[in-house]
Amino acid sequence: MNVRTLCLGILQFSEATGYEIKKSVENGMFNHFIEASYGSIYPALTRMAEEGLVTFREEAQNGKPDKKIYSITAAGRAELVRALSTAPRGDKFKSEFLFVMLLADLLPKPHIAAVLHQRTEEMRAELEAMRACAAQGGHNGSQFVVGYGAAIFEAGLRYLEENGHMLFSTDDAGVDRSTLNTSAAE
Amino acid sequence: MNVRTLCLGILQFSEATGYEIKKSVENGMFNHFIEASYGSIYPALTRMAEEGLVTFREEAQNGKPDKKIYSITAAGRAELVRALSTAPRGDKFKSEFLFVMLLADLLPKPHIAAVLHQRTEEMRAELEAMRACAAQGGHNGSQFVVGYGAAIFEAGLRYLEENGHMLFSTDDAGVDRSTLNTSAAE
DNA sequence: GTGAACATGTAACAAGTTACATGATTGA
DNA sequence: TCAATCATGTAACTTGTTACATGTTCAC
Numbered sequence: 001m002n003v004r005t006l007c008l009g010i011l012q013f014s015e016a017t018g019y020e021i022k023k024s025v026e027n028g029m030f031n032h033f034i035e036a037s038y039g040s041i042y043p044a045l046t047r048m049a050e051e052g053l054v055t056f057r058e059e060a061q062n063g064k065p066d067k068k069i070y071s072i073t074a075a076g077r078a079e080l081v082r083a084l085s086t087a088p089r090g091d092k093f094k095s096e097f098l099f100v101m102l103l104a105d106l107l108p109k110p111h112i113a114a115v116l117h118q119r120t121e122e123m124r125a126e127l128e129a130m131r132a133c134a135a136q137g138g139h140n141g142s143q144f145v146v147g148y149g150a151a152i153f154e155a156g157l158r159y160l161e162e163n164g165h166m167l168f169s170t171d172d173a174g175v176d177r178s179t180l181n182t183s184a185a186e
Numbered sequence: 187m188n189v190r191t192l193c194l195g196i197l198q199f200s201e202a203t204g205y206e207i208k209k210s211v212e213n214g215m216f217n218h219f220i221e222a223s224y225g226s227i228y229p230a231l232t233r234m235a236e237e238g239l240v241t242f243r244e245e246a247q248n249g250k251p252d253k254k255i256y257s258i259t260a261a262g263r264a265e266l267v268r269a270l271s272t273a274p275r276g277d278k279f280k281s282e283f284l285f286v287m288l289l290a291d292l293l294p295k296p297h298i299a300a301v302l303h304q305r306t307e308e309m310r311a312e313l314e315a316m317r318a319c320a321a322q323g324g325h326n327g328s329q330f331v332v333g334y335g336a337a338i339f340e341a342g343l344r345y346l347e348e349n350g351h352m353l354f355s356t357d358d359a360g361v362d363r364s365t366l367n368t369s370a371a372e
Numbered sequence: 373g374t375g376a377a378c379a380t381g382t383a384a385c386a387a388g389t390t391a392c393a394t395g396a397t398t399g400a
Numbered sequence: 401t402c403a404a405t406c407a408t409g410t411a412a413c414t415t416g417t418t419a420c421a422t423g424t425t426c427a428c
Contacts, residue, residue, distance in 0.1 A: 001282045002387075009289055019407050030288065033281040040388055042409055063396030065408045081292050088282035088301065090308065095219040096187045096274035098334060102216065102327040103195055106267050115274065122276065141288040144352045148284060148345050155341030159334050166330045188415080205379050226416050228381055249424035251380045378424080389414075398405080 001083070003040040004048060008080040011054060011072040018042050018068065029133045029142055032126070032149040033091075045070055053079050104167045112167055120160050127153040187269070189226040190234060194266040197240060197258040204228050204254065215319045215328055218312070218335040219277075231256055239265050290353045298353055306346050313339040 010021050018041050025036050045068075048054045053076035059067040072080070097119050104112045130153060134146045196207050204227050211220050231254075234240045239262035245253040258266070283305050290298045316339060320332045 001285060006285070009285060012289060012292070017407075018409090019405095030284075033279050033284045035278070035280065035388095037389055038407095038409080039390070039411095046409090061396090061407075063394095064406055065394085067407070077292070080289070084286050084289055084293060085297065087304070088286050091279065091281040091283060092221070093219050093280075093338075094221065094278040097277060098216075098219045098331050099187060099192070099195060100270050100274050101334075102331045103198060103266070103270055104327050104330075105325070106198070106263070107270060111271065118273070139291070140352050140355060141290050144290075144349060145284050145288045147349060147352075148287075148342065151341050151345040152279075152338055155337050156334065159337040163330060163333060166326050166333075169326060203379075204381090223417055224379095224381080225383095225418070232381090247379075247424090249422095250378055251422085253379070374428090375426105376428105377426085380422095382420085384417105384419085386417075387415095389412105391412085392410085394408090396406085398403105400401100400403090 001088075003036050003044045004053075005080065005083040006034060006036055007041060007044055007048070007070075008053065008072055008076050008083070011070055012077065012080060015069050015071040017070065018045050021045075029130075029138065029146050032130070032153075033145070048076065052076075101167060109168055116160065116164050116167065120157065120164075123153055123157045123160070127157060187274075189222050189230045190239075191266065191269040192220060192222055193227060193230055193234065193256075194239065194258055194262050194269070197256055198263065198266060201255050201257040203256065204231050207231075215316075215324065215332050218316070218339075219331070234262065238262075287353060295354060302346065302350050302353065306343065306350075309339055309343045309346070313343060 006025070007021055010016060010024060016024070018038065021041055022036065022038055025031060025034050045054065045056075049056060049070070052073060054070045054072055056068045056070045059069060061067055097115070100107070100115060101112075127150060130146060130150045134143070134150060137143065138146070192211070193207055196202060196210060202210070204224070207227055208222065208224055211217060211222050231240065231242075235242060235256070238259060240256045240258055242254040242256045245255060247253055283301070286293070286301060287298070313336060316332060316336045320329070320336060323329065324332070
C-alpha cells in the first residue's frame, strides 16, 4: 500500500490538510499500523489533485503558507475502492528490540535490563494511549482496528513482564548452532 | 537496523552462505520480525568481507556457483556489539489488512468476510509454524523471541475470531467525522 | 518434462526519508 | 528566549526490492 491510498483512506473520513494527515498518522488512532512523512504526503496530494482524485480549497493565513484543505472526489473514492479490493499483503512486523534480545548473550546484562525496561515502558504508554482512543468510540472499522492494536500490545506487554527474566538466567551454553535455520516447514 | 547487522547477527549463530541467510530469514525462527532479499544480502556480505568483518571459504560445486561459506570475525563481532548497543528504534508494524478493515464500509460484505477469513487462516498457519519452532528449543534468546512472536500471534488470532463480527453489524452511520484525528495526548 | 531447490550476483528501479527553506505565533 | 506548533514544499539521498542472467539436480 502506498501513500496515495493512505491519503485517500484518511480523506474518506474527513477533509484535511497535508499537515493534518501527517498528524493523524503520527498521533491518531491508527499510528500503530500506518506511517508516512511530509516528504511523501505533500507530493502525493499534489499529484492526486492534478489527476482529479482529490480537490482542495485554499484558506489564507497570517504568516503561515495558505492552508490547502483537501477532499476526496468520486473518482478518488473509486480509486480507493479499487486499491482496497486487491488482496492485502501480509502484515509486516520489524523489531530491532527483538533482534537485540535474540543476541542478548553478547551484551552486558545491565544493558539488556535497561533496554527491556525501556521497551516495557514504551509499550505501556502506547497501550494506554490506545485505550483512551478506544474509549472515544468511532465507527465499526476504527473500533475494530484500535481494538486489534490494544489486544496485540496487551499480549506483548504481558509477555515481556512474565518472560523477561529468561534473558538473565545463566544457562550460558552460548548460542545454539543446530536449530537456527530449522523451519517448521522442513 | 540494516542488512549488514542482520547478517552479522545470523553469522554469530553459525557460519552460513548468503543463500542460507536468506532462507533462515524467510522460513526460520525469526521470519516474523526480520526481512531481507538476495539483492541486499549478497552485496552486504561482499563488502563486509572486504572490510574484514567476515571471512569466507569457497567450496566448489557441480554446476552451481561455488559456495561461499561466511564466518564472522573478531572485528565483525565488535561491530555487531557496537550496532546492538545503540538503543533499538521502536517496533514497526505495518498492516494493509487493518487498513482494509478500517474502511470496510466501502467494500461489499462478502469480500470483507473473505479477507478476514484468509487472514485468519494465514495467522493460524504462521502460529503453528512458530510453535513447532518453539518446541525445538534453542538458547535463551531464541526462545524468548519465538515465544514473543507466538504470544502476539495468539492474541491477534483470538481477536479476529472473537471480534470479526464487528465488521458486519449494520450500524451504518457511515464514517465518524469527529474522532479520527483525536489522539490520547491531546 | 516441469517445477522447485540449490547458488551467486548485478543493474535498474521504486519508494520513501531526511534535511533544508521560510516564517508567524504561543506557551514555558 | 527557546522550543513547539502550525503549514507547505523540494531535492538529495538511502535503502532495499524486483527482475534478470546462468545452470545443475532431484522429485513427482
